[in-house]
Amino acid sequence: MIKRRLHDRLSHLISHFPAVALLGPRQVGKTTLALDVAERLPSVYLDLESGADRAKLTDPELYLADHEDKLVILDEVHRLPGLFQSLRGLIDQGRRRGKKAGRFLLLGSASIELLRQSGETLAGRIAYLALTPFDITEVDQSRLDTLWVRGGFPDSFLAADEQLSLRWRQDFIRTYLERDVPQLGPRIPAETLSRFWTMLAHSQGGLLNAAALARGLSVNGKTIASYLDLMVDLLLVRRLSPWHKNVGKRLVKSPRIYVRDSGIVHALLGLNGKEALLGHPIVGSSWEGFVIENLLAVAPKGTEASFYRTSAGAEIDLVLKLPGNRLWAIEIKRGLNPKPEKGFYNACADLKPDARYLVYSGTEHFPLTADIVAISLAGLAQRLSQACGVEKAD
Numbered sequence: 001m002i003k004r005r006l007h008d009r010l011s012h013l014i015s016h017f018p019a020v021a022l023l024g025p026r027q028v029g030k031t032t033l034a035l036d037v038a039e040r041l042p043s044v045y046l047d048l049e050s051g052a053d054r055a056k057l058t059d060p061e062l063y064l065a066d067h068e069d070k071l072v073i074l075d076e077v078h079r080l081p082g083l084f085q086s087l088r089g090l091i092d093q094g095r096r097r098g099k100k101a102g103r104f105l106l107l108g109s110a111s112i113e114l115l116r117q118s119g120e121t122l123a124g125r126i127a128y129l130a131l132t133p134f135d136i137t138e139v140d141q142s143r144l145d146t147l148w149v150r151g152g153f154p155d156s157f158l159a160a161d162e163q164l165s166l167r168w169r170q171d172f173i174r175t176y177l178e179r180d181v182p183q184l185g186p187r188i189p190a191e192t193l194s195r196f197w198t199m200l201a202h203s204q205g206g207l208l209n210a211a212a213l214a215r216g217l218s219v220n221g222k223t224i225a226s227y228l229d230l231m232v233d234l235l236l237v238r239r240l241s242p243w244h245k246n247v248g249k250r251l252v253k254s255p256r257i258y259v260r261d262s263g264i265v266h267a268l269l270g271l272n273g274k275e276a277l278l279g280h281p282i283v284g285s286s287w288e289g290f291v292i293e294n295l296l297a298v299a300p301k302g303t304e305a306s307f308y309r310t311s312a313g314a315e316i317d318l319v320l321k322l323p324g325n326r327l328w329a330i331e332i333k334r335g336l337n338p339k340p341e342k343g344f345y346n347a348c349a350d351l352k353p354d355a356r357y358l359v360y361s362g363t364e365h366f367p368l369t370a371d372i373v374a375i376s377l378a379g380l381a382q383r384l385s386q387a388c389g390v391e392k393a394d
Helices: 007-014 030-038 051-056 060-065 083-096 111-121 141-150 162-184 190-202 210-217 221-233 262-268 274-278 283-298 342-351 377-385
Strands: 019-023 043-047 071-075 104-108 126-130 237-240 256-259 304-309 315-322 326-332 355-360 373-376
Touching (some): 007 019, 007 030, 030 104, 060 083, 083 111, 141 262, 141 283, 162 262, 190 210, 190 262, 210 221, 237 283, 283 326, 304 342, 326 342, 373 377
Parallel strands (some): 019 104, 071 104, 326 355
Antiparallel strands (some): 304 315, 315 326
């Protein structure tokens, strides 16, 4: 079993907050992590997709009051939206009796809905933690290509062979479209949403062109916006915002769109294995999205991510504004002979970042210029996860 990077953080939050929400897409390992943490605590687990467990909460105040001395894990808590009001009352009652932490661990796959519900009733009583698929800090560095090709969902990454991994991802996609989306969002035909998801994979890392997507699906732009919002809310798609501060340049205003898990990208495009991927035009964009997701997974809390692009061609693939207003500029290249583009130099001249990195496919790090460092994904992920002071490229 691979120990998750957030294990200790989750334990810490449980010991300091009455409620903790662990958010992430389905099959990402939320339940496994929750039960692993709960092994050290008196706890009770309820799966709210189970009719038997939902029946136990017919009178939630009565049932949950009987387990005040335990950590109650509520899996797929969005299935019972009316429960949040009861949790608030129980938390407040417990606080008056000195029970200030470790009451409830809420697991959810629909981030925006869970945030909205809990924000209305549990403000000041709940902490949030997002669990992503496996990232580069959680697996052996020798398996970097496997992580890229298969993605980080545990059952896909740990599959016995490539064929079984691809089959799991294809089943995951079908299950999401046919069962999970109808439960979590509006009624959208599975075939339509499948085509939309696949179109996003084909344009991985591209600027959002809602008009082109609308023409491809024979719908209007408003409908495309609702589809995209749903996929973002389900933590399946990332909408990377453009840099928006005034630098006296004409800036691109459309966001870039990424299917968040690289393995899902490859499954949507029918790519089985590394050789098929390397021969496909998506290879560079796939690597870029993979790098971005891994870096954002380990970035310090409060980090703001964007990209920078001007109409004149100045461009930075990933701009990170770290706590303390430190600015990192990151160029992403697939290959072993990294070389920054002219647009990267021009963009850095505009933004004057504190650190400048070029992430490439190798394992070493070395200076490319006086202020640009070529570095591996694992190396930059480690620096980013440990960032706590002003850090310059060296």
